[in-house]
Amino acid sequence: MIPRLLAMMLLALLAGFPAFAGTLEPFQAVPIPERNPQTPEKIELGKELFFDRRLSGDGTMSCATCHDPEKAFTDGLDISLSYPTTKNWRNSPTLVNVAFQKRLFSDGRALSLEDQALFPMMSAFEMNRNLDFLEEVIRSVPEYVAAFQKVFGGEPTRERIAMAIAAFERTILSKNAPLDRYLKGDKKALSDPAKKGLDLFMGKGKCGDCHYGVNLSDGKFYALNVPENPELQSDPRIAVTRRFVAKIYHYEDYRNLSEDPGRYLITKDKKDWKAFKTPTLREIAKTAPYMHNGIFQTLDEVIEFFDKGGGKKNIVLKPLGLTVEEKKSLKTFLSEALTGEETEFQYPKVP
């Protein structure tokens, strides 16, 4: 009995419990890396590339296919779109405020937007584009050649393509949401039920243990054991995608892998088995379905999940005992307070 208890305590320590409840912060200036300064020309070039279907092998997909400005830069599906004949294995996350994230992807396998952008282009189940070939394609478009010359003082390369896209992504922001105005002192910015929801979020609901800061995310990884999406088990195309990614990340028994290992794939650390990144909650009213596998269609389902203390056998969350009224206030907070000012998206003219 005692050794078992000790083992469990040790496991709990290793499991990455939230360290402390942080505070919420209003919108602030975006961090810009020194090696890739923003200029209006670079941002515009990045925007054109983001919408350019030349970036995919068969010319059918751009970044915006799966990160659509009309859907808060998601694709609105549980499991994301994919290159024809293949199948993706995860949900397409919003790119709103992505500039504030320390690690990218739900398993954190990319460390900067510049690195990240090359993944979907190359990835066989996303855009499936050979990068040597892509460079030649972009070099064959006179408007691009002129724009790269102006912005980078040289010809199009994969690194510069990624830098321009990253510069554009740093402009995708959620600004002046009711929560921002409230945190800056406008006490009328939130309705009474939303204020109650905020108190629950930071208090009894313990959401603020992990969802804090400007993005309502601590950027850490937790194994909440959300229910499996049955599609991930039944679709052989998804099994191929899972094995392919696992093989690239040197997961030994990749052929027998039947579930998404989450952060474990990157760290090979037991405590990261099926751990996923705390996502931003900015624009959450517009980014359903939820979780890395899109298993929840509504915020009610998400709140129900946390109220029950998370998924089977997880050791991170505990049941909350929220009343029906409290769940409603929490939902009001999530759906009213975190949606930024509506601004009309200006589409670029892709050459």
Ligand code: HEC
């Ligand atoms: C076929 C659909 C698809 C296309 C095309 C696509 N993405 Fe994604 N994107 C996804 C999915 C799915 C994820 C989540 C993958 C994961 O977590 O492992 C993702 C994740 C991201 C992330 C990380 C966000 C976060 O919160 O960690 C960024 C940034 C991103 N994509 C940018 C891009 C850019 C730039 C392009 C074009 C070069 C692009 N995507 C093309 C589906 C797509």
Ligand code: HEC
């Ligand atoms: C222990 C840290 C932790 C706590 C506490 C926590 N969350 Fe989360 N939350 C996460 C992680 C990690 C995910 C992503 C899980 C996944 O993708 O499998 C998530 C996902 C979500 C999502 C879905 C976001 C999306 O875009 O898919 C919502 C909404 C959410 N949490 C709201 C809440 C609320 C409301 C509470 C409080 C009742 C709460 N969270 C408490 C870590 C936490």
